[in-house]
Amino acid sequence: MSKATEQKGSPAISDARLRRRYRQERLFRLAGVLALGFALAALLALLASVASRSVPALTHSFVRVELVIEADPGDEPLLERLARTDFRKPIRTATRSEFEDAKGRKAKRELDRLFSVGAEYDVRDFALANPGVVGTPTTFLLPLSDDADLFLKGEILAEVAEGDRKISDRQIAWLSTWLEAGRIDRQLNTRFLTEGDSREPELAGMQGAIRGSILTLLVTLLISFPIGVGAALYLEEFAPRNRWTDLVEVNINNLAAVPSIIFGLLGLAVFLNFFGLPRSAPMVGGLVLALMTLPTIIIAGRAALAAVPPSIREAALALGATPTQAVFHQVLPQAIPGILTGTILGMARALGETAPLLMIGMVAFVADLPSGVSDPSTVLPVQIYLWNDAPERAFVARTAAGIMVLLSFLILMNAAAVWVRSRFESKGQS
Amino acid sequence: MKTVGLDVFYGEKQALHNVELEIGANEVTALIGPSGCGKSTYLRCLNRMNDVVPGCRVEGDVLLDGEDIYARDLDVVKLRARIGMVFQKPNPFPKSIYDNVAYGPKIHGMTDSKGELDELVHRSLRKAGLLEEVENRLDDPGTSLSGGQQQRLCIARAIAVRPEVILMDEPCSALDPIATARVEELMDELREQYTIVIVTHSMQQAARVSQRTAFFHLGTLVEEGATEKIFTNPAEQRTQDYITGRFG
Numbered sequence A: 001m002s003k004a005t006e007q008k009g010s011p012a013i014s015d016a017r018l019r020r021r022y023r024q025e026r027l028f029r030l031a032g033v034l035a036l037g038f039a040l041a042a043l044l045a046l047l048a049s050v051a052s053r054s055v056p057a058l059t060h061s062f063v064r065v066e067l068v069i070e071a072d073p074g075d076e077p078l079l080e081r082l083a084r085t086d087f088r089k090p091i092r093t094a095t096r097s098e099f100e101d102a103k104g105r106k107a108k109r110e111l112d113r114l115f116s117v118g119a120e121y122d123v124r125d126f127a128l129a130n131p132g133v134v135g136t137p138t139t140f141l142l143p144l145s146d147d148a149d150l151f152l153k154g155e156i157l158a159e160v161a162e163g164d165r166k167i168s169d170r171q172i173a174w175l176s177t178w179l180e181a182g183r184i185d186r187q188l189n190t191r192f193l194t195e196g197d198s199r200e201p202e203l204a205g206m207q208g209a210i211r212g213s214i215l216t217l218l219v220t221l222l223i224s225f226p227i228g229v230g231a232a233l234y235l236e237e238f239a240p241r242n243r244w245t246d247l248v249e250v251n252i253n254n255l256a257a258v259p260s261i262i263f264g265l266l267g268l269a270v271f272l273n274f275f276g277l278p279r280s281a282p283m284v285g286g287l288v289l290a291l292m293t294l295p296t297i298i299i300a301g302r303a304a305l306a307a308v309p310p311s312i313r314e315a316a317l318a319l320g321a322t323p324t325q326a327v328f329h330q331v332l333p334q335a336i337p338g339i340l341t342g343t344i345l346g347m348a349r350a351l352g353e354t355a356p357l358l359m360i361g362m363v364a365f366v367a368d369l370p371s372g373v374s375d376p377s378t379v380l381p382v383q384i385y386l387w388n389d390a391p392e393r394a395f396v397a398r399t400a401a402g403i404m405v406l407l408s409f410l411i412l413m414n415a416a417a418v419w420v421r422s423r424f425e426s427k428g429q430s
Numbered sequence B: 001m002k003t004v005g006l007d008v009f010y011g012e013k014q015a016l017h018n019v020e021l022e023i024g025a026n027e028v029t030a031l032i033g034p035s036g037c038g039k040s041t042y043l044r045c046l047n048r049m050n051d052v053v054p055g056c057r058v059e060g061d062v063l064l065d066g067e068d069i070y071a072r073d074l075d076v077v078k079l080r081a082r083i084g085m086v087f088q089k090p091n092p093f094p095k096s097i098y099d100n101v102a103y104g105p106k107i108h109g110m111t112d113s114k115g116e117l118d119e120l121v122h123r124s125l126r127k128a129g130l131l132e133e134v135e136n137r138l139d140d141p142g143t144s145l146s147g148g149q150q151q152r153l154c155i156a157r158a159i160a161v162r163p164e165v166i167l168m169d170e171p172c173s174a175l176d177p178i179a180t181a182r183v184e185e186l187m188d189e190l191r192e193q194y195t196i197v198i199v200t201h202s203m204q205q206a207a208r209v210s211q212r213t214a215f216f217h218l219g220t221l222v223e224e225g226a227t228e229k230i231f232t233n234p235a236e237q238r239t240q241d242y243i244t245g246r247f248g
Helices: A002-058 A078-083 A088-098 A104-112 A118-129 A146-152 A169-180 A207-238 A243-256 A260-274 A282-306 A310-318 A323-351 A355-359 A380-389 A394-428 B039-046 B076-082 B097-108 B114-127 B131-137 B147-159 B177-190 B203-209 B227-232 B237-243
Strands: A059-068 A137-143 A184-188 B002-010 B013-022 B028-032 B056-064 B083-086 B165-169 B195-199 B212-217 B220-226
Touching: A002 A394, A059 A088, A059 A146, A078 A118, A088 A104, A088 A118, A104 A169, A118 A137, A146 A169, A146 A394, A169 A184, A207 A243, A207 A282, A207 A323, A207 A380, A207 A394, A243 A282, A260 A282, A260 A355, A282 A323, A282 A355, A310 A323, A310 B083, A310 B147, A323 A394, A323 B097, A355 A380, A380 A394, B002 B039, B013 B039, B013 B220, B028 B039, B028 B203, B039 B056, B039 B165, B039 B195, B039 B212, B076 B083, B083 B147, B097 B114, B097 B147, B114 B131, B114 B147, B131 B147, B147 B165, B147 B177, B177 B195, B177 B203, B195 B203, B203 B227, B212 B227, B212 B237, B220 B227, B220 B237, B227 B237
Parallel strands: B028 B195, B028 B212, B083 B165, B165 B195
Antiparallel strands: A059 A137, A059 A184, B002 B013, B002 B056, B212 B220
């Protein structure tokens, strides 16, 4: 009798309990989904904001103008005379004759300023390459200034009072005339990826920073990877377990948490002041970032080595392999995917690092493209930082576009990490 | 091979007390005893695998052909080439079947040509009774085999370096009965060429495969003798209790 009531009663109690347990389960999952949703929304908001801001930097406005190029007079060959010709002149002549109201110093200057300072160099380069055009009317596609470009893209509004905008009523009238005549052409801003930095937003490009970043990361990788893996191997596989290795281990873990600017100060004191290495150079940047990345690689490497089952080590030793052979033939190959993933993630962090590079002078304005590790150069995040500080409005879009370039590199590196891991894992065992 | 007055310590704790045991050539010697009795420790002393265990100290003599393997001038690499080992869990390298077997001969430079190495790999796999099953997929990873096949691959890997003694640490504890029977058969065949020492938890297995049996308890060698005698007429009461299942 009592057994029957027990059997009847206990399922009812556990039902209520069960419902509560299921509700907890649902709530926890909901919390998880919400957390993920928030993270995704934040990421999307960031990307959308940066991407939309970068749109104006993708194209640039040009105007079609017919010019007659005259070489500087003299007895020398044409090319030599062309080389010293002032190419602002034909542009001025053509535009001033076009607009009757361009009279007086102020108006003339305003008209001249519609063009980018790069316009005369474009004409010059073309004339030097094709000396045949001298004397004959030729149509050129001349780049407009950053402010004219922004007005044409609707970033500067005509409704704003004249004194509050960078472009005058007269300039707006001239631009409108060209626009109505269909002489304005918008082209893809290829300069942005092919040129170095410039004070003029329309001439500024990221190529210098891209090269600087690649050179810097190469130095970082070449130094930190072998040293980091070597240190990880020794600490994990060979070092005796005693107080000294414990001390080393604690210190390495601490180094991983040291603010990066400290590494910059160290680089300044040691590499620049003591060893006298060149300022602003990828070599020094790479050295500093290597110091910063080392703990990351050592920690990731040790974790990867520790994850290799000890039975593999024993199997090799029992066959008569020396400890070094056991490590290099059997343990290290198994740990490589983990080590590489850690390394690439460390590199990705180094790619985005700004603070330590400011300390060693990589924040300088560098217009020339670096061709070696000792040339002055800048890197992607520093370039973004510099442009963000620049007063010209057109740099706003360029800053955003620069961020897009940096993010693409980061995504590329992380994708490489995933690819490397899957490739090595399928090779090792399947 | 024999041990004289063998004491083993892990730090302060003594794991083996004065073990005197003679292991006959071309015989299977089974080491039995309850968990933690020191039989695996004893086995690992025979090819100095305890060297890598921190805090492990070995006293007394382990003699191989009259030579102390713990002597200062003895090379542990050479020793392990003479005394192979098969572990409890199959532990093939995550490489191809071929590379698993070829690894030992390669590091010792035992062959002069690729053909010779191929021959040695095939011979070792055949001896381990695995050749027919893997002959046309030698390039597959060793980890793709079944548990029993993996264990036989590990045996092939051990005999590829042509050892004199093979130590087996519970080689069948992770295998099903069919794979176990296969490995036991193999031990019987291998006995003709090698001296085998096997640690096992299964008394039936010890009775089936070994000629001599040694019973360990609490770090001491309680009794050793012909397998038949140990299982039918042991001299010690503790042995009697253990093999009849009264403890352990």
